[in-house]
Amino acid sequence: MNKVIILGSGAAAGVPVISSGWGNCNPNNPKNRRSRAGVYIEIEDTKLLIDTSADLRNQLINNNIGEIDGVLYTHAHADHVMGIDDLRALTYHRQQGLNIYAALIHLNELRRRFGYVFADIPSNETTLRPQLIANTLELGREFCVGNIKIMPLEFTGHPVPTTGYALNDGQIVLIPDYKIIPAQTLEYLQKIDVNVLIIPLTNLRTTKYHSGIETDITYIRRIAPKQVFFTHLGPECDYDEVMQITPENMAPAYDGLEIEL
Secondary structure, eight states, X not given: OOEEEEEEOBOTTOBSBTTTBTTTSOTTOGGGOBOBOEEEEEXXXXXXXXXXXXXXXXXXXXXXXXXXXXXXXXXXXXXXXXXGGGHHHHXXXXXXXXXXXEEHHHHHHHHHHOGGGBOOSSOOSXXXXXXXXXXXXXXXXXXXXXXXXXXXXXXXXXXXXXXXXXXXXXXXXXXXXXXXXXXXXXXXXXXXXXSEEEEEOSOXXXXXXXXXXXXXXXXXXXXXXXXXXXXXBXXXXXXXXXXXXXXXXXXXXXXXXXXXX
């Protein structure tokens, strides 16, 4: 079955937040309990992760995921990368390296902070560390992992530029942390037929570094996807409240949400 699983639907602090709890989120709704954002995609026999959140180990166990073919990174902020060491369980099982893909600015940051995880060879003897093979993306240039076509796209307005992904000409589109969709990215998304759009909603109101619900909906209407799921939800974003204020084809995601393609 071709599917997307929302491994984690929360922003950097998750919900509840260690220091301040549930915020505006109803603690009695299990869909408001959120681990840090991450996505799993399975199309035919190809399996991909988008980002390796700090909660990756539990996310993979909870969703019975024991193997992947590659990791796409959106950017190198802690909530999106701190589970990188958990990939060693996967490379140990594979007995070979695992390809990861990111824009050069983010690969350089991963190398600076996690230099020990890189093997840069197709396979080697089993070690007690991850064996990751770095692949530099070129924004706007399509490439393939297995039978999945991937178009990396630039988004801006966050403290660093971030990389989003359109898979199989719009079968799935993931937008990362952003505030602005650059003109060339928006033009591309308007040209393709977007089936499932996954977009962040960290706060209901637009802030210095994140889009809000009005910004998101404005862009969504221009892109015109068939289905929309909001992720990277902060404690301001109660599940039921977001459901009430969004149109019918839009819904907040939650941990473990499975979307059939």
